[in-house]
Amino acid sequence: MAGIWTWTRLSGWLTVLSALTTALWELAGIVPEWVDLGRTEPDIPTTHALLPATVTAGCALVWVTASLATRRRDRQAPGRDDNRLLGAVLGLTLALGGIAALAPAFEPHGDNGRLTTQIYQAGGGTHTVTVAQVLSPPKDTDTVVNHQRIYTADIVVDVPFTGHSRALAVRDVAVSGPLLSKGDQVAVLYAPTRPDLGARATGLGDFLGGFFAFGMMIFAVGPCLALTFGGTESDQPIAALRRFQPGLHLPVMALLCLAAGLDAVVVYTFPSTLPGWLLPITAAALLGLAGLWALRCASDLDAAAPAPADAVPASAPN
Incomplete structure (x- = not known):
């Protein structure tokens, strides 16, 4: 016992x-x-x-x-x-x-969540890319991270996939200021070996x-x-x-x-x-x-x- x-x-x-x-x-x-x-x-x-x-x-x-x-x-x-x-x-x-x-x-959630999971499963993650075009001015999200106010913007970015680069439009990308122009650096989520999955915003600022x-x-x-x-x-x-x-x-x-x-x-x-x-x-x-x-x-x-x-x-x- x-x-x-x-x-x-x-x-x-x-x-x-x-x-x-x-x-x-x-x-x-x-x-x-x-x-x-x-x-x-x-x-x-x-x-x-x-x-x-x-x-x-x-x-x-x-x-x-x-x-x-x-x-x-x-x-x-x-x-x-x-x-x-x-x-x-x-x-x-x-x-x-x-x-x-x-x-x-x-x-x-939904299809966006499924796509995010596929990107991670393909070895993807958050990477810094270059802004090729600003489609809409940054919008204030009323969110502060690391003492910086977060904005979101719709942009076109140059994504360096394995073997080639591709220009992709990404909505609601988090940026750290109200001013954004071509050539600036932003962070997006993508898998370098899976261009078919595209790229998406991190989606955290909201x-x-x-x-x-x-x-x-x-x-x-x-x-x-x-x-x-x-x-x-x-x-x-x-x-x-x-x-x-x-x-x-x-x-x-x-x-x-x-x-x-x-x-x-x-x-x-x-x-x-x-x-x-x-x-x-x-x-x-x-x-x-x-x-x-x-x-x-x-x-x-x-x-x-x-x-x-x-x-x-x-x-x-x-």
């Missing part, structure tokens, strides 16, 4: 840490895009965390199996410090997971400011959840989370799977803009709901648990 308990604890921690890795894995593909619109090296396409998500599901399955294999209640529970650490990691995971769940909403505002709001929930889970006077709710309870953990797993499924629909089917926004927002909300459900159920289980045998009974009134 001691071996099974060891596997329960180990697989439980691996589940939590792999879930945190899944969120970081997804964010690793989009954070560079937030930081700098004007870089010239090829992009790293957003990695949609399928591998770490699969590992997380596998670890969770091992944890449930090990938990069901033992029902000993007299085993020594983890210490208070261990529960505090677990609570902090859970809070951080939910916070980063909320941002990662929102990430697909801010990628191109929504970057709103993304930061909303994303940081979600991130602010993390410390609150960490304090709620790990900093309470009693660590029994966290202890309850460590023991598999169908009424607690199965709904949480269902909510997390549903959130992952909604994001997968956006990532792999390229819906139109409206569902492309609504589905990730719903997925992020489901993560918060899963955390609230876990905390409430764990607190209820703690309140309903019988007092320890060695507890000193309260004095009866005379």
